[in-house]
Amino acid sequence: MKKSLSRIVVPALISCLLPLHQAFSQEEPLEAANTIFEELLPNYHYEYIPDFTYDQVAKRIKAMQTGMPFELNDRIFSFIQYFTVRNRDYTKMVLARKDKFFPMFEETLLKHEMPTDIEYLSIIESGLDPQIKSRVGAMGLWQFMPATGRMYGMHVNSEIDDRMDPELSTDAAAKYLKSLYRMFGNWEVALAAYNCGPGNVRKAIRRSGGKTTFWGIYDYLPKETRSYVPQFQAMLYILNHLEEHNLILEEPTYPIDYDKVRFDRAFSLEKLAELTDLCLKDLEELNPSIKHRSVPESNRSMAIRVPKTKSIFLKENLAWISDSLGNKPNNVLLASSQLIEVTPVEKAISGNRITYQVKSGDVLGSIASRHGVSVTQVKEWNNLNSNLIKVGQTLYIYSGKSQPSTASPNRSLAENTNSSGPKTYTVKPGDSLWIISQKHSLSVEQIKRLNNLNTNNIKPGQRLIIG
Known part of the structure; x- marks a missing residue:
């Protein structure tokens, strides 16, 4: 009945429209009628969705060149159907975003x-949205919780949230995932641990009777995690077989080419955009970790990403731009992580006491090393509670036999014993450079320089110099 009705209604509608051409130019009556006809009829959009079978997909997966091979099963196949048929719009959305982030992901993962x-995991985590926040407070492309973000060196506060920074969060995610892989020796299980935590994975291994594969512990994992890894594997397959599922990207999104310019004061992104004719939207997109469009006061200068087309202008005119932004320069404190070559010291020697004035680029570690003393001694002689020092600050350093006694006899004996050689630490199971650095009031970069390490990789039993 529907078919026959449409055959009757459409000709009737056209016949009603034909007299309308008299209101238009005699030269274009048909075009005018056609325009009105198109506006009145609904605009249908048809999309071809190819059929596929389980066996076809299994063969494609078997032939895939991947560093994370897997075999098809019913669970994975159901998610392939979901993302290619029922929720194609989601797949198209992440497909449009992938060229914006994947080159950086790949560079970081190769490093x-x-x-x-592993880059496909971010699709499951965030849909490639760097500012998305979960109901439990996880945020960014890789959905870090605040505590985990801070553990990997990211600032998370009311003004700055580095979890939204694509580069910083990707580097942190790579480090965390690599540590989980070392822990479990299996990428599927490492991904499960990324989702539900290593504690839940260990519990699942125990309950399974000691099985160590994802599908071996599958029934003992949290419900969300049981879907998490198969979704990742489904997306890994789909984005390597887009044409087979007619998922063709028409308008990709590419990243803005940028440089970093370092500013030493608080300012608003609106003010910077106004002064330099930069696009405010571009500044926000390049610096998603900055909340409220405002760079806060800090004890460190902050690198701002700017479009590369404007970076030379900004660098050449940084002095007047900074002054025009308003606010006083930050009182930049020199953290122990800033290991910069020390300028020649100026000494005013009074007996065995040296008076030293802190200069730009100085850190406690380099000052202590130059004078043949330990960081602990310098802190005790100057009543310092942390490794932070300020440009222009006066430090007292003692050398020779007449150094003042600032500790009990037993403690002094221990320090004198240690002063004959470097202080060392033996790496224990579960240690990381970050954990060790926090125990000994050092930075990760300091430990790496003291031990000539090119990576953050350490192993139990390894001896590290820490002072």
């Missing part, structure tokens, strides 16, 4: 000697 296919 950490990891399979580049």
Whole structure:
């Protein structure tokens, strides 16, 4: 009945429209009628969705070149159907965003000697949205919780949230995933641990009777995690077989080419855009970790990403731009992580006491090393509670036999014993450079320089110099 009705209604509608051409130019009556006809009829959009079978997909997966091989099963196949048929719009959305982030993901993963296919995990985590926040407070492309973000060196506060920074969060995610892989020796299980935590994975291994594969512990994992890894594997397959599923990207999104310019004061992004004719939207997109469009006061200068087309202008005119932004320069404190070559010291020697004035680029570690003393001694002689020092600050350093006694006899004996050689630490199971650095009031970069390390990789039993 529907078919016959449409055959009757459409000709009737056209016949009603034909007299309308008299209101238009005699030269274009048909075009005018056609325009009105198109506006009145609904605009249908048809999309071809190819059929596929389980066996076809299994063969494609078997032939895939991937650093994270897997075999098809019913669970994975159901998610392939979901993302290619029922929720194609989601797949198209992430497909449009992938060229914006995947080149950076791949560079970071290769730097950490990891399979580049891990980049597809961010699709499951965030849909490639760097500012998305979960109901439990996880944020960014890799959905870090605040505590985990801070553990990997990211600032998370009311003004700055580095979890939204694509580069910083990707580097942190790579480090965390690599540590989980070392822990479990299996990428599927490492991904599960990334989702539900290593504690839940260990519990699942125990409950399974000691099985160590994802599908071996599958029934003992949290419900969300049981879907998490198969979704990742489904997306890994789909984005390597887009044409087979007619998922063709028409308008990709590419990243803005940028440089970093370092500013030493608080300012608003609106003010910077106004002064330099920069696009405010571009500044926000390049610096997603900055909340409220405002760079806060800090004890460190802050690198701002700016479009590369404007970077030379900004660098050449940084002095007047900074002054025009308003606010006083930050009182930049020199953290122990800033290991810069020390300028020649100026000494005013009074007996065995040296008076030293802190200069730009100085850190406690380099000052202590130059004078043949330990950081602990310098802190005790100057009543310092942390490793932070300020440009222009006066430090007292003692050398020779007449150094003042600031500790009990037993403690002094221990320090004198240690002063004959470097202070060392033996790496224990579960240690990381970050954990060790926090125990000994050092930075990760300091430990790496003291031990000539090119990576953050350490192993139990390894001896590290820490002072």
